[in-house]
Amino acid sequence: MTRPTTRVLALLEILQTGAAFTVGELARRLGVDERTVRRYVGHLADLGVPVESRRGRYGGYRLAPGYRLPPLMLTDDEAVALALGLVAGERTGLTAGEGVAAEGAAAKLRRVLPAALARRVDSLLATVELTAPRRTAPPTGLAAVADLAESARARHPVTIGYTSWQGRVSERRLDPYGLVFHAGRWYVTGFDHDRAAVRTFRVDRITAVAAGTGTFEIPEGFEPTATVLAGLAAVPWKYEVSVVLRTSLAEARHRIPPSVGTLTELPDGVRLVTRAEHLDGAAQMLAGLGWPFRIEHPTELAAEVCALADRLRANAT
Incomplete structure (x- = not known):
């Protein structure tokens, strides 16, 4: 691979972060002048990569929001870390409910690795032992987790369909304060308008998530993890x-x-x-x-x- 081509790919990798960069910043990172940066951007545009430009003193470049990049460029260490992350996620139950997605991601990663690196990853995965016990978690839709996370970050209320452990089905209006992953399960905690109190819900029991209107504020000092753990400790037993x-x-x-x-x-x-x-x-x-x-x-x-x-x-x- 020629040096200019290597730098064009390096520019693409920098822009993959999603941030906007000035021409000067890009020039310093690539070790070239600003005119060369503009030429590299032109090369990316010729390849169909939508790089947006901003004019002015603080102008620069960024990738168009929502663009899916065809290449996934990883260093050797990043590829190994990703492979181990998939294994650890499956062992702790994090990806147990989405086994097809996890297996598909691992297969795609394996296919694009260079032969030498693929052998190293295979050797590592074949010999590594994890002391954490294997957990079998109930299926949790990643779409529900993503929808709740987005609403929690934007502070938008949601309406959820929920099935309790007794099998009762209800519809609840919830201000999601945060998501917690604990002992192989996802939980969402927040203000339940129908009970007028903070409640915690297992995400695998949520059957639907619908965005509501308006916004909410999270109480000062509220800690989702502490709330979920305290709620689990209060579950009725004999x-x-x-x-x-x-x-x-x-x-x-x-x-x-x-x-x-x-x-x-x-x-x-x-x-x-x-x-x-x-x-x-x-x-x-x-x-x-x-x-x-x-x-x-x-x-x-x-x-x-x-x-x-x-x-x-x-x-x-």
Whole structure:
């Protein structure tokens, strides 16, 4: 490839970022004069690439919005990072619901890689091991995620069709404050006009997203992730568990994520309020923490803790 052709492709790669650049900026990046930059832009125009120009002191060039570039130019490191990202996304459940899209992207990437680089990527993917457990997430339409994200960024309300875990179907008017990906699932949180309160919805249970009119403001200091995790911790279970842990609030927060339960500082320790479907799991969690504790309720948890201790003693002999 001749040097001018290489620089024309380098110009195209710079413009792919979507930003506007002055002629001077482009000249410095390419190591040529401004007249040569204009000639390169002409070459791109001859190839059918729609480069828009702006006149004036701060004029320059940018690609026409919405233009889909035929070539995808990646460095070797970028190609490897993209391949690993697809694998990691599938392992964590991020792309599990869109397996066809993920597999298609991986196949396209593999086809356009040079032979030497393709062999390196194949070797890496064949030998790499990930310690994160494989998660199977329910299907989540990327279109719904994109629609909600766009509305959240523009602060436009939406109307969603939603199916609850009990199977109830409803239509909800929502101000989407933010999207959160947690434990293999997408969640959207925001103000639910029909309940007059902040609510969290699983995106895989959303059947439709329709843009509404008007705008909204996000409350100052609102944190979508903290809201989603707190909401998950409040999901009703068979038992509500309250124990006082003999430790500091800082240590408890370091060991116990917000999705497990709520923590409250007390004069003699930290109260953990959580929920459990089976008390043997709660007993195992308390044993794993390793701190002395006092059970407030339910009283049945004390029997489960004693039973666990008996099993551990029996297994240690």
